[in-house]
Amino acid sequence: MSQNLAKKQAGEKAAQYVESGMTVGLGTGSTTAFAIAALGRRIREEGLLIRGIPTSSSAELEARAQGVPICTFDDIEGRLDIAVDGADEVSPVLDLIKGRGAAHTREKLVASQADRFIVLVDTSKLVKQLGTKMPVPIEVIPMAAPVVLRTLKAMGAAAALRLGLRKDGPVVSDQGFWIIDAQFGPIGDPAALSRTLLEIPGVLDHGLFVGLATEVIVGTDTGVEVLVRKP
Ligand code: 5RP
Numbered sequence: 001m002s003q004n005l006a007k008k009q010a011g012e013k014a015a016q017y018v019e020s021g022m023t024v025g026l027g028t029g030s031t032t033a034f035a036i037a038a039l040g041r042r043i044r045e046e047g048l049l050i051r052g053i054p055t056s057s058s059a060e061l062e063a064r065a066q067g068v069p070i071c072t073f074d075d076i077e078g079r080l081d082i083a084v085d086g087a088d089e090v091s092p093v094l095d096l097i098k099g100r101g102a103a104h105t106r107e108k109l110v111a112s113q114a115d116r117f118i119v120l121v122d123t124s125k126l127v128k129q130l131g132t133k134m135p136v137p138i139e140v141i142p143m144a145a146p147v148v149l150r151t152l153k154a155m156g157a158a159a160a161l162r163l164g165l166r167k168d169g170p171v172v173s174d175q176g177f178w179i180i181d182a183q184f185g186p187i188g189d190p191a192a193l194s195r196t197l198l199e200i201p202g203v204l205d206h207g208l209f210v211g212l213a214t215e216v217i218v219g220t221d222t223g224v225e226v227l228v229r230k231p
Contacts, residue, residue, distance in 0.1 A: 006122035010219030027085025040066025056103035083114035099137030099207030144202020
């Protein structure tokens with residue numbers, strides 16, 4: 001299976017859900033980039049009239065490059081119609097781990113404000129239990145990093161500060177904060193872990209998305225399957 005083609009299928013399907021007049025949350029990552037590109041195409045070719053709230057500086061650059069008008073929460077009243085975004089893991093009940101791109105804090109804010117939160121993945125992201133493949137990213141105030149690391153280790157997690165690949169030192173988020181990646185192993189109760197992590201002083205937010213996704217579009221190289229959250 002071509003992973004790139006699968007991501008493209010999911011991204012392009014998501015763009016079909018968008019109608020003129022909508023305000024759309026624009027997620028971060030390689031899969032959502034296909035959705036943003038498809039929205040840009042629909043704007044140029046069909047005259048689709050939308051505006052997007054980007055979840056990161058990366059998504060903002062992507063939207064600008066594709067000609068998707070952007071706005072902020074100051075510019076809108078009420079909720080977003082749709083938010084589209086990728087994920088790193090998707091559980092059978094459509095809970096997620098996100099944040100490989102260190103954008104999860106804004107991504108969660110935008111998703112929480114959307115009537116529909118549509119998640120775009122290829123099949124490699126589907127897991128039986130969250131935590132199976134990916135660590136949980138935790139965004140922290142830089143000063144708090146050693147304290148949070150000690151707390152996570154006391155909870156039994158293998159935790160480490162995320163370091164830049166083409167930058168010396170820690171990855172710095174769009175908020176100027178740092179990211180700790182914490183491996184808990186398979187997570188039995190994501191909602192409970194979510195609450196526990198948010199109670200640690202110095203933590204801004206983490207990459208567990210519990211109860212937020214309304215639909216997940218799973219791309220393959222031949223098409224898509226749409227999973228819908230059960231009420
Ligand atoms: C960024 C994210 C991304 O949405 C997630 O990592 C998926 O990325 P990709 O579509 O490139 O696999 O959470 O913070």
